[in-house]
Amino acid sequence: MSFTRQLFLVTRREVASLLCMPLYYVLCGVFFMLAALVYLQQLVVFSQGGQGTSVNATDSVVVPTFQMLHFFLLIQVPLLTMRVFAEDRSNGMLDLLQTMPARDWAVLGGKFLATFLGIAIYTTITPIFPVVTGMMTIVDWPVVIGSVIALLLSSAGYVSIGLLFSAASESQVAAAVLSYVTLFMLAFGQAFASASNVQALDDAARHFTVTEHINGLISGNIAPMNVAYFVVMAWVGLFVTARLLEARRWRST
Amino acid sequence: MIEVDGLTKHYGPTRSIEDVSFRAEKGEILGFLGPNGAGKSTTMKLLAGLMRPTAGSARIDGIEMQHATPAQRQRLGYLPEGAPVYGDMTLDGFLRYMAGLKGLDNRQAKSEAERTTALLNLQKERTRLIGNLSKGTRQRAAFAQALLGKPPVLLLDEPTVGLDPSQINDVRRLVRSLAGETTVLFSTHILPEVELTCTRIVIIANGKVAAQGTPEQLVATIPSEGLARLRGSSNIVNRLAAELPGGSRIKVTWSEGEALLTWAPREGEDLRPEIARRAVPAGIDVVEVTLKRARLEDVFLRAIGKEGSA
Numbered sequence: 217m218s219f220t221r222q223l224f225l226v227t228r229r230e231v232a233s234l235l236c237m238p239l240y241y242v243l244c245g246v247f248f249m250l251a252a253l254v255y256l257q258q259l260v261v262f263s264q265g266g267q268g269t270s271v272n273a274t275d276s277v278v279v280p281t282f283q284m285l286h287f288f289l290l291i292q293v294p295l296l297t298m299r300v301f302a303e304d305r306s307n308g309m310l311d312l313l314q315t316m317p318a319r320d321w322a323v324l325g326g327k328f329l330a331t332f333l334g335i336a337i338y339t340t341i342t343p344i345f346p347v348v349t350g351m352m353t354i355v356d357w358p359v360v361i362g363s364v365i366a367l368l369l370s371s372a373g374y375v376s377i378g379l380l381f382s383a384a385s386e387s388q389v390a391a392a393v394l395s396y397v398t399l400f401m402l403a404f405g406q407a408f409a410s411a412s413n414v415q416a417l418d419d420a421a422r423h424f425t426v427t428e429h430i431n432g433l434i435s436g437n438i439a440p441m442n443v444a445y446f447v448v449m450a451w452v453g454l455f456v457t458a459r460l461l462e463a464r465r466w467r468s469t
Numbered sequence: 470m471i472e473v474d475g476l477t478k479h480y481g482p483t484r485s486i487e488d489v490s491f492r493a494e495k496g497e498i499l500g501f502l503g504p505n506g507a508g509k510s511t512t513m514k515l516l517a518g519l520m521r522p523t524a525g526s527a528r529i530d531g532i533e534m535q536h537a538t539p540a541q542r543q544r545l546g547y548l549p550e551g552a553p554v555y556g557d558m559t560l561d562g563f564l565r566y567m568a569g570l571k572g573l574d575n576r577q578a579k580s581e582a583e584r585t586t587a588l589l590n591l592q593k594e595r596t597r598l599i600g601n602l603s604k605g606t607r608q609r610a611a612f613a614q615a616l617l618g619k620p621p622v623l624l625l626d627e628p629t630v631g632l633d634p635s636q637i638n639d640v641r642r643l644v645r646s647l648a649g650e651t652t653v654l655f656s657t658h659i660l661p662e663v664e665l666t667c668t669r670i671v672i673i674a675n676g677k678v679a680a681q682g683t684p685e686q687l688v689a690t691i692p693s694e695g696l697a698r699l700r701g702s703s704n705i706v707n708r709l710a711a712e713l714p715g716g717s718r719i720k721v722t723w724s725e726g727e728a729l730l731t732w733a734p735r736e737g738e739d740l741r742p743e744i745a746r747r748a749v750p751a752g753i754d755v756v757e758v759t760l761k762r763a764r765l766e767d768v769f770l771r772a773i774g775k776e777g778s779a
Binding site: 221222225226229232233236307308309311312313314315316317318319464465466 | 514517518519520521534535539540542543545547549550551552553554555557558566567569570571572614
């Protein structure tokens with residue numbers, strides 16, 4: 217049996233399962249409601265020429281809106297990933313799946329793709345805000361494209377970390393808490409490092425935490441380093457999760 | 470074929486199973502009987518390749534499932550304890566999904582889903598969400614999953630839990646019908662289950678194999694017991710017991726005015742007619758005189774160390 221078919225089967229099942237989940241629609245709704253509020257607020261401040269606003273709508277409206285959307289994603293991803301493996305572990309389905317001819321990577325890849333697609337569905341609708349802005353003023357489209365890519369790439373990275381903790385824990389709550397701790401450290405680690413006034417720590421944090429990379433992408437700087445950061449994050453998360461799944465077969469206790 | 474050899478599994482300091490050995494030949498239905506917590510599910514998981522044994526080996530068709538290739542895993546059907554299913558899928562969708570993961574193409578998956586639902590009388594439930602089905606139906610859905618692709622080896626961990634008597638009968642009949650073609654390891658803590666379904670039995674207690682063999686072989690390990698209940702004067706009854714052939718082996722106990730005589734008969738010996746012949750002329754009422762043959766339940770209780778509690 218081909219890996220692709222296994223991957224397709226698991227992805228299709230998991231997407232269907234996600235779309236049956238009321239929580240998914242709640243999160244979609246909350247995401248758009250907050251996104252609209254943030255956008256309107258930025259737009260009002262911009263149109264009134266408020267203090268500190270630039271004359272550029274992209275910098276004043278689009279970039280801050282996407283920065284907030286990234287933060288909302290950070291909050292939402294663990295809520296979507298916490299159940300993915302934890303539920304299968306607690307109801308015994310993971311044991312059953314692991315006795316099947318399907319490979320661990322197909323199961324993991326399918327679950328990852330399904331969750332990522334679930335988030336991508338509403339992430340790719342976010343350009344509606346710059347489109348509306350573009351009707352009124354000039355928008356820098358490469359920045360918009362960079363921002364959408366930033367949301368998609370960061371989603372992929374965060375989903376892989378969420379899956380890792382979901383696979384590591386039988387409790388969904390524990391999986392969510394561990395994901396939040398890790399993602400918040402990645403997101404706000406640089407702020408803490410800067411506050412410590414230790415230059416080496418600050419430099420390291422700039423490379424290893426999310427802030428500089430996400431801000432780079434959102435401001436339209438689709439540099440290989442920024443893209444690679446999230447690709448590597450997703451790969452490392454998936455790799456460790458695959459090892460965790462494999463280790464279940466070799467556990468001695 | 471299933472081969473378990475010196476299988477041992479410790480969870481940290483806790484010993485789950487110790488030096489468990491047995492085998493099931495091709496086409497044999499082997500009952501795996503033991504009280505709750507005896508180590509049945511652990512043995513099943515080790516056989517399915519879900520855990521690493523502390524010592525020993527568990528092989529299916531000569532292969533340890535932990536090292537099995539996807540093609541080799543296709544030879545195993547597994548119904549884990551708790552009968553896991555996806556509640557958010559329809560029964561048909563679930564079976565076709567699992568058939569797909571077992572390596573069947575779309576056409577085969579469809580026909581296998583139809584075949585297994587028919588085998589378990591689930592045709593009416595095919596389009597219903599599994600989460601809305603009764604516990605018994607979910608259990609049968611999980612069983613149907615294990616049968617997908619006609620695997621030559623089946624591990625069934627408590628397959629009748631949650632079923633009503635009619636469904637239990639159906640499942641037993643189905644398992645019996647697999648004999649000859651499929652090697653089945655049938656785990657249960659319910660005695661009649663193995664008596665009615667299995668050709669051979671392994672009894673596990675406290676993580677160790679306590680007994681194994683055919684039901685007849687196991688029953689033969691416990692001698693029959695002669696039993697007579699008599700009413701009359703204690704002097705006369707005691708004298709009668711002492712004067713019977715082999716009287717020294719007869720134990721007399723009194724309860725509520727009745728004497729209970731028990732003895733272990735020797736080969737070809739039957740004291741029952743002699744007791745009746747001597748008791749009546751002596752003015753003793755014979756309430757009951759019988760030869761109690763051992764049952765599988767006695768074997769089980771002795772194996773798990775609760776002899777005499779039946």
